Amino acid sequence: MVKRTQKLPFLFCFSDELMDSATFVIIFLNGLYYAFALFLITIGLNILYGILRVLNIAHGGFYAMGAFITWFLMNAAEQAGAPIYLVWLCIPVGALLVALVSITLEPILFKRLYKLPEEYSLLATFALMLMLDDVLRMVFGGDPLSANQLFNYMGTISILGKTYPAYNFVIYACALILALGLWAFLYRTNMGRILRGAAQDSSMASALGVNTSILYTQVFFLAFFIAGLGGAVYLPATSAYSGMGFEAIVLSFVVMIIGGLGSLRGALVASLIIGLVRGFGIYYVPRLELAFVFIILIVTLIFRPRGLFGRKFTREEK
Amino acid sequence: MGIKSDTKNQKTILRTEGLRKYFGEVHAVDNLDLRVNHGEILSIIGPNGSGKTTLLNLISNMVEPDEGKVFFYGKDVTKWAPSKLARMGLVRSFQIVNLFDGMSVLDNMKASVISKLGKTNKPFIKVDKDKEVMERSQQLLELFKLSDKADSTARDIPHGDRKVLDVALCFALDPKLILLDEPTSGVGTSEKTQVIQRIEEAVRKGDVTAVIVEHDMDVVFSYSDKVVAMHRGKILAEGKPKDVKKNEEVIKVIMGEL
Amino acid sequence: MKPYQIVALIGLVIACLLPFIISKYYTFILAVTFCFAIYALGYNILFGRTGLLSFGHALYLGLGAYTVAFLMRPSLGAYRIFSMELILLIVIAVSLLVGLMLGAICVRYTRIFFGLINLGFVSLWYSLLYKLRDYTGGSDGLPVYMPTLFGIEFGYETFRTFVFYYYVLGIFLLAAFIMWRIYESPFGLALKAIRENGVRAEFIGIPIGRYRLAAYVISAIYGAIGGALWAPLSGQVSPDISSWLSSGDVVFMNILGGMHTFAGPIVGAFVFYNLKVQVMHFTTYWSIILGGIVIFFVIIFPGGIMGWVSRAIPKIRKRFYAQKD
């Protein structure tokens, strides 16, 4: 059985055997790994809903597109024997390509959604998700695709004697930079202030001379870029397979509800909660893995439907 | 669930005790005691932000008070659901017109009538075949002179008629007490008198008590039995229209504003 | 006889004659379509009539289907139930109970939150179907054996492509009739008022919480009946029936058909299901075509087919009478 090396003060355990500190750290890091995957998708969802009241189910599709496009770039770079820093470049370039490709959708589809009630955006983007999934399969085929050059290049490090893929730290760094960058952008820059203003009251913003149509396109560009970045950053650690967008979107919805619709702080906190609970949950009660997430969701919905940081309900919504 | 007959002729129909409502430091309604007697038209006047609409919202439980109680026919109705209040006879209309826009004027009326007749939970009788409902609805449309617009959808009729329909919906519930939030605002001067006449006629005929929040002073002083002047959430002055008109504080605060 | 009654009668006559005209395969497809029509009809009293978009209504489709499979499980031994009527009664009872329980929580919210709460419930239901392997058969689901209709056993193929078609048709007509009466009733008008303006409905004395719950429970029962009738046709129930992807289908049916009309969901169910069947047979890239059609209807043509028809009829009637005078 596991030897009791060092008793951690705040340790909670259902099963009798205490886990040694190394495993605790690894599980914590796994929790972070999963949390940041959710966070990278949910930010985009929250920005779109927070500012434009558009609930974009197709966001999982853009996440998948990021993974597939980055795979294509990395594979091409690998075949051509490009130096390693070029391969690193594939991640931001992949995300950028996703944003550039998807921004064409904004005038065609999303622009019409602003006028329709919120639920309609749920439907239209659900249909868009179906289409995206097929387009990706048409272009990239049905096989699971993986590009491991970066993952192997980073190799593994040992944490308290346990091996751990170093690449995951790239993901943490990227998620943190993104979170700080977004926070600074929204709360410290002029454009960020305009965006938040438009979120409160778009008609007021346009009355004050804000060209909302350009603003919305910028918001979409940002949201698509983040979703693409999510797919791109995670590709080296996993694989790109058709239908991955659906898996990603279900959990990010849960995170969005728990964190509060439209709030970025909520997205960060909720994805950490879900990531860590899932990580430790699997260790202690392996059979219940998926149910954990939904139990937390239902509890939140009953006792605090607006989520941790969501805005208060107006009478009309009650 | 009608009210017992003996309370009908009791003098005070509505009483509030120590009503208080803050929005941050703003005391919208500050420890307010109001008394409304049966069958009278009481107008509430006061500058913007004096708490008139908030008071109405508190009485009709649109907004929950921070402190204080509301008594209707002596019963404490502070916590009652608006739908229960409406069925008990305490009904309100809205400053910003609040109608069933997608439905026809007749359907709007029918909705209110079936709610009054307690038939909304009948899933199998046909609305259009229910003579009682149809007659009552037609009758009300005539009373409020909306019969010619019965089939057009509520969204498309002119603003004046929308205001009148909003009030008519309240009367469809043949209420004991009706709260009207600026019934004539946004209505053209020519129509204004017509709107008020219709309301007054309905009140006198149905011996209904009315509490009206109103800005238009000549409407207030020509129709109301009693006037309450409010300022910063408190009652400044209360009494017959002509007395309140003479009160200097009222003149300074409210008339000055005219 | 009003025009719509004539149309309904003609539709009924055609529906009764179809099995003799069309092939066995299409009779089977029509029987399945009627099941989904009941499901869509029930869904619309919530979505089109009371204005509540639930994004997880496949929970009740699955509840109905799994109840049927559960009652027929061999491990029940003597208590196995095959009579379809008894099964349907139990399905109604179960869905009433579950509808009340979940509805009480859901109806406190509207618009996007109502949709998301239902999404949460259906996701939990789906993961339970997956996890409780010993009861629900896990990802493989449960087999559904041949039920008896009014106590009579039928051969496999005659059941599936003939007899059960009329059984489903009969229940569909009953369900449609009841729903029509609800639409025409004061209760139906109250629901419409709640959709148009919930706040005002509350202030004219309609207890919107209780009525939304009533609408939710009715749609839950209809969904479960649809699922229960679909189960014997398919022969097997699996968690896919309640996946959140299939929750989207019923919403598409209503939007396609025209959610603000009575016949919308029925037309929507016919058009959407048969369209999906044909497109899936035509190409393996079927979701592009279906997704495109849905986006077209949601964005450019939100009124749906029956919405367009109900707008076109007064114009036609005006032109028709104009010619006459």
Place this chain on the structure above:
Amino acid sequence: MSEEQKISRRSFLQTAAAGVVGLGVGAGIGYGVSRMAAPPPELVTETTKPVKDVPKDPIKLGIISWFTGPAAMVGEAVHNAAEMTSDVINTGGGILGREIEVLKRDAGPTDVTVEAYRRYVLEDEVDLVVGDIGGSNANAITSHVENLKVPWFLQCSTTQAMVEEINPNPTFLFRSGEQNLAEPNIAAQVIAKEFPDAKKIGGINPDYVYGHEAMEYTMEALNKLAPNMESVIETWPQLYATDFSSQITAVLDAKPDVVITACWGGDFVTFAKQATAYGLFEQTKVISILGSMALNSLTKDIVPPGVWMLQRDYYFELPPHNLYPLNKWFVEEYQRRYNKIPEFDVMQVFSAVFAYKQAIEKIYDLKESYPENEEICKMIQGSQVVSPAGHRTITKDGQFLNPLPYGKTIHDPKYPIATLDPETIGVVIPEYVYNPKSLPPVLEYPLGTGMKYSDWIATW
């Protein structure tokens, strides 16, 4: 163009062609326009009787499998196999002169699969159906197949519930691939044989019926073969998961001697990559039950050497190419067409269609009239079929049997993917597959001591 180069360009060619240039042109680059090599004589069987009054319209072969979602690769493999098989048969004169026409459609959830099969039979008058549709769909269609009497050759989706309860002795349903029960028994035999002193077993299996059954049956067989072993940790990642790190960490912490995983397809690719990163392969022995389904994605940086991988009922190097030219031709032909190494579903589809062809020709030899479905199916049952995996015997209840290969992975410079080390390859003969009483005599590659491949081939 060496073997390796041709395959390693797979990914670039495929995406470059599809993504940038468009399907047509891309296929032209780099493919020698070599014609199909002539198939070996055993395949080109014909009826001895003159062919008359045989229907002229083509034989319709309907595919119902996954073409969407994470298992889309299964559909592609089945479709490639069906296309190649029908090409081979058509160039060889078809079946009694009738060409084979391939139809394909997506399986989807249960109601869609049932509707698809009924449409194939009632509308398109399909002659046979081929496809892998998963446990729930397989259980659903059994009753439809038995009543509509058009044979369906399943590949991998044979649940024990179907085999034992729902449809114990089918007439029209064939399992051209092994039952789900087969590999767990072999995994148990491999563990018992290779790691006799192991004590603690770990499990990382997908959280659905197949995953649970794989773990349960393996432990059941192990209790008979090596009672001292017990399972200390069983984790259940979600099907089509993107993250296995939590499960791997939990398993590593329990320090098992052997880890069993039934993850397949994209799951196995992701699992293997993260397992290498977390050092699972170094710290414990891993046995993969169905990882070989994604054979062409198992590049060397994902699967290290030393992982025991079961190959279900076909490994492309067995029977050895020098002893059995049909297999050599089959592998090269598949590579020429699709630039991939054939997985076991491809062989299963190939043998199913050929079993169908050989049965029709045999009946025609006897009766000289075109047989009905019932007769064809009765003839297939109990017959033998010439297939790339050797002569497969078909049981009375429609199960295709042949020795099941397994082995330890090695990084062979000849291939871009991890393949099996010839020294470690073992093949369990059918009789021992379903009742693992004792360690079976293993049919070994030339270097082994047990029964030889050449002995088995000699018995055909």
